[in-house]
Amino acid sequence: MTSFHIDLSGFMEVHAKAVAEACNSGRATLATWRQQIDPVDPAELLIPLFVHTRRAFVWISPQSSVLAMGTAADFSGRGTARFAAVRAGWEPAARDVVEGGTGPRGTPSLVGGFAFAPGDGPMPDGLMWVPRVLISREAGGPTVLALSVGVEPGPAVPDDVARVVNQAYGWLTAVGGRPCRSPHLEGTTVTEVPPPDEWKALAGRAVEQVGGGAFGKAVLARQLRVDAPCSYDIPSVVGALIEGQPGSTVFAVALDRHAFVGATPERLVGVRAGQARSMSLAASMPRGTTPAEDTRLRDALLADDKSRREQQMVTAMLRQAFERVCGDVRVPAEPYVMDLPNLRHLHSRIEGRIADPSNTGVLDLVELLHPTPAVGGHPRQAALDWIAAAEPFDRGWYAGPVGWMNTDQEGDFAVALRSAHLHGRTATLYAGCGIVAGSDPEAELEETRLKFRTMLDALAVPGYGPVGVGTS
Numbered sequence: 001m002t003s004f005h006i007d008l009s010g011f012m013e014v015h016a017k018a019v020a021e022a023c024n025s026g027r028a029t030l031a032t033w034r035q036q037i038d039p040v041d042p043a044e045l046l047i048p049l050f051v052h053t054r055r056a057f058v059w060i061s062p063q064s065s066v067l068a069m070g071t072a073a074d075f076s077g078r079g080t081a082r083f084a085a086v087r088a089g090w091e092p093a094a095r096d097v098v099e100g101g102t103g104p105r106g107t108p109s110l111v112g113g114f115a116f117a118p119g120d121g122p123m124p125d126g127l128m129w130v131p132r133v134l135i136s137r138e139a140g141g142p143t144v145l146a147l148s149v150g151v152e153p154g155p156a157v158p159d160d161v162a163r164v165v166n167q168a169y170g171w172l173t174a175v176g177g178r179p180c181r182s183p184h185l186e187g188t189t190v191t192e193v194p195p196p197d198e199w200k201a202l203a204g205r206a207v208e209q210v211g212g213g214a215f216g217k218a219v220l221a222r223q224l225r226v227d228a229p230c231s232y233d234i235p236s237v238v239g240a241l242i243e244g245q246p247g248s249t250v251f252a253v254a255l256d257r258h259a260f261v262g263a264t265p266e267r268l269v270g271v272r273a274g275q276a277r278s279m280s281l282a283a284s285m286p287r288g289t290t291p292a293e294d295t296r297l298r299d300a301l302l303a304d305d306k307s308r309r310e311q312q313m314v315t316a317m318l319r320q321a322f323e324r325v326c327g328d329v330r331v332p333a334e335p336y337v338m339d340l341p342n343l344r345h346l347h348s349r350i351e352g353r354i355a356d357p358s359n360t361g362v363l364d365l366v367e368l369l370h371p372t373p374a375v376g377g378h379p380r381q382a383a384l385d386w387i388a389a390a391e392p393f394d395r396g397w398y399a400g401p402v403g404w405m406n407t408d409q410e411g412d413f414a415v416a417l418r419s420a421h422l423h424g425r426t427a428t429l430y431a432g433c434g435i436v437a438g439s440d441p442e443a444e445l446e447e448t449r450l451k452f453r454t455m456l457d458a459l460a461v462p463g464y465g466p467v468g469v470g471t472s
């Protein structure tokens, strides 16, 4: 248990100021109280987080961790305008936040994400929110507790502050252990959507489209529907991702009875102090079973012409997009290999200095970059049109942007890969592959199997492949 004391009367003063502001302006206003607390292991926050709330957010990346409970204000958007709508709500709200406390400013305030494309799935097209209780830490910085209450113009709700403070105590005093891994559940079934032969035929058609000049690259995804005999325990699944995927960004978004979870290696964009950072990630290769084989496969990936072309398309698009809003854009001449526990990719870091930081926030970059050719294709619209017609399902939040922001419009977003939508006893997993000239459908299918392992391991589904399909 961490020891801390929340200054209730200090927070009540901040709240009273927000009530006055809301009455004067006639607008809903947020009151936020920030203070530093002792460091706490994010994995130990998971069990009480999901017990205490139906709205939860988890983000654990190499650069920052953000765990959050409840909502004080929602900012949502629909359709293709989903990014603009969230920005139009959050920008004025962020300017008006009445802040107090001893914690540093500029720490994460807003969390959430966006669907890959507008759709009619159970998750909204775009939803970011200011949590009631938020615990964050950026690399090398302090652990900060932020408490927020939304104030509507009109009569104040005086016990709201006390309730948020109680929620924070309830959460932090229940910290005491990491979740156990779920055991494998007998009777779990795995269904492939579409069936492998149909998916390979689609991949073959994508190769033909590339040959005919319709597009240079399209990312074709498929689904695994995993049905278990009892409901999934979200803390166990998230805990297993943290343990099994070091170096990736583990995320979870829980909205009522739906949760979207994953461990992605791909950063979409981060913005801090006028610097924007992104990553071109593409092309895949397995890990070897011996050190010699592992080195051979690593060298083979770096030397593979098709892989280099595939990644180069992503790098070129990111560079162009960065050059529209940034000066001093830097991209290394050669890609690197990113090693993950179950597979590896080519990647290049892309960095730039934002030319006009007062008018370009992280959400502008998210909108500009999404979807990159790592998850969509190139040229973008031709590839997206083909994907929408070919894939027999809605991608939901898979391959969409998930992340956090602060009141200065800075933040960090990942591309939500290696992910699953959890609803009761069903987990719907997604994985895709970039199809370019020379892609072999059989090899691409195998690649999706490697990508599915991230979530299947966390869900304790062993041996997926010819043996695991059907029943496992």
Ligand SMILES: C=C(O[C@@H]1C=C(C(=O)O)C=C[C@H]1O)C(=O)O
Pocket: 219, 266, 281, 282, 283, 284, 345, 374, 375, 417, 418, 430, 431, 432, 433, 434, 435, 451
């Ligand atoms: C689309 C996915 O991954 C993306 C596609 C890759 C590829 O085509 O090789 C590699 C990494 C990611 O950029 C996924 O994991 O579902």
